[in-house]
Amino acid sequence: MDLFEYQGKEYLARYGVPVPEGRVATDVPGARSAADELGYPVVVKAQVQVGGRGKAGGIKVAADGAELEQAASAILGMDLKGHLVRRVWVERASAIERELYASFTLDRAARLHLGMVSAEGGVEIEEVAARTPEAITRRHVDPTEGLGEDDAVALAQSLGLDAVVTGRVAALLRSLYTCFVEGDADLVEVNPLVVTADGEVVALDAKVTLDDNASFRHPDWQVFAAAAELDPREAMAKEKGLNYIGLDGEVGIIANGAGLAMSTLDVVNQAGGRAANFLDIGGGASAAVMTAALEVIGADPAVRSIFVNIFGGITRCDEVARGIVTALERVTLRAPIVLRLDGTNAEAGREILAAHQSDRLVVQPTMLDAARVAVALAAEGGN
């Protein structure tokens, strides 16, 4: 789960990372009273999960109440790179002396934690990595040992700051690392990490990605989840406990297994179509899960055909076929279904389905044939 900046800053602050004082607001009067409380000048920042907010007009400085209202009304409701701005974060403006970069994540290749700092903050770190890789200092941390004082100091010293500020950066890095580990984050990134005119170090932005697998020990994350701006299709799928990701195409996808679902997207693309979604219903493919899956896909107005791709392993294809028949009795669909059923007891499964075949339910023996038919039906449905 990706946090908004305001949530990320609140999360970092819990672990002792210094952040500027601020408030979140959803309308202009709310922004105004937040700014009046904080004291001017303030910065008004659009809360959307997309990079380059500043250049797109999503971040403005306000020196007084009039400017604040102008800025907040310009930003709230704006379309920022395809994201509707519903909230702004209003914070006390910082006197920025230097812009740095700091992050912790997992280095999957090394299977170790990776800390990264750079004196070139305020720009995308991937840009820095491409242009001047030597400007980034990396340090691996063994998760069984954690980030030691010496690790934090070594990272901070690479930034070329004076001794006092270096000490402050090292302390911030240790807090940031604690947030990463104890806070169960996949990524904590502060860009820019600023040094102010009076030598304070502050996280001026926060990018935090939480590990959904750890939500069982963080009941407080429900607040973050509630504020998440889900695609309506994804919200519906989430309610039904399905593993669904909305996409832009016209072929609805249901598959059992994450790898097979990804593969189904690929073969639809190779057949000249585009998938409307990713949906993994897991190994079982029971009638109840299949019903929920068809309901979610059936509610997507962009869907012109539905490709159900099932490989029967432990769950035999005859059981799957009976589940599909039951599900089809429960759900009314506009779009035709193309079904590929293969694996254990595939013949028996196809026999069960044969009685139910029509122009609304087509059974195909292979994944590639099914993809071609689903794409062709989607094209017809679009005319």
Added chain:
Amino acid sequence: MAIFVDEHTKVVVQGLTGGQGRFHGLRNRDYGTKVVAGVTPGKGGQDVDGIPVYDTVSEAVARTAATASFVVVPPPAAPAAILEAAEAGVALVVCITEGIPAQDEAATYNRLRRDFAGTRLIGPNCPGVITPGACNIGITAGEIALPGGPVGIVSRSGTLTYQALYELTRQGVGQTTCVGIGGDPVPGTGFIDCLAAFEADPETKAVMLIGEIGGSEEERAASFVAEHMTKPVVAYIAGQTAPAGRKMGHAGAIVSGSSGTAKAKMEALAAAGVSVASNPTEAGERMVEVVRRLA
């Protein structure tokens, strides 16, 4: 010969008394796997369909000489279960648990690497490992596998592994061992571990590698193939059309910025001389051709 497991492997199932543990543990035994014990704290002295249950893994090992463990416990308990097996001296731990927090997984992996170098972990979040006709630990449907080789399979995905087994079996092409390394960010056993083992196994003549988006394991596997492998490798990478920044079902299947794309992986593998198929069916067909040419 095979890799990691064979007819001598003796398995203790951690979580045998749970619903999933019982279901898969008994299936594994029905397949012919030597399932010698179960472990559930507090349930020592019971049995599951004749399989004795012990309170601890070390007790199970002392009584039954188990050499491998099958971990089927919920995510909060899985890291401790894996370490308990390692402490008891079990050489192979197969963990199918999905949903272990990445921080726990990274810590567990590094604990094993530092303190229990003699223990190999397969998984978590994997279908397990099967040497057809000899030993099946995990959730693979044994009936779709064909004993006798000559193909070794290593995969990050469960259903695509089944698909690969099925396509080969249907064509009469058998498998030596099939390893599901799992879809999490920190797998205990990676592609390279399996490629090296298959390269060293005289019965394995060719290897099928099934990867997916996320991380750089496939790129590293490509370098290993180029430098160390003499046996032909056929590969398929799932997620060629996956959007960036989204976890595609598996915790580890995510394109982050410009890294972890299927395209980069496919290019690296092709450059290493691997035959890269564009879909799983084609991968099966290519492997059948490879095997026919070997014969």
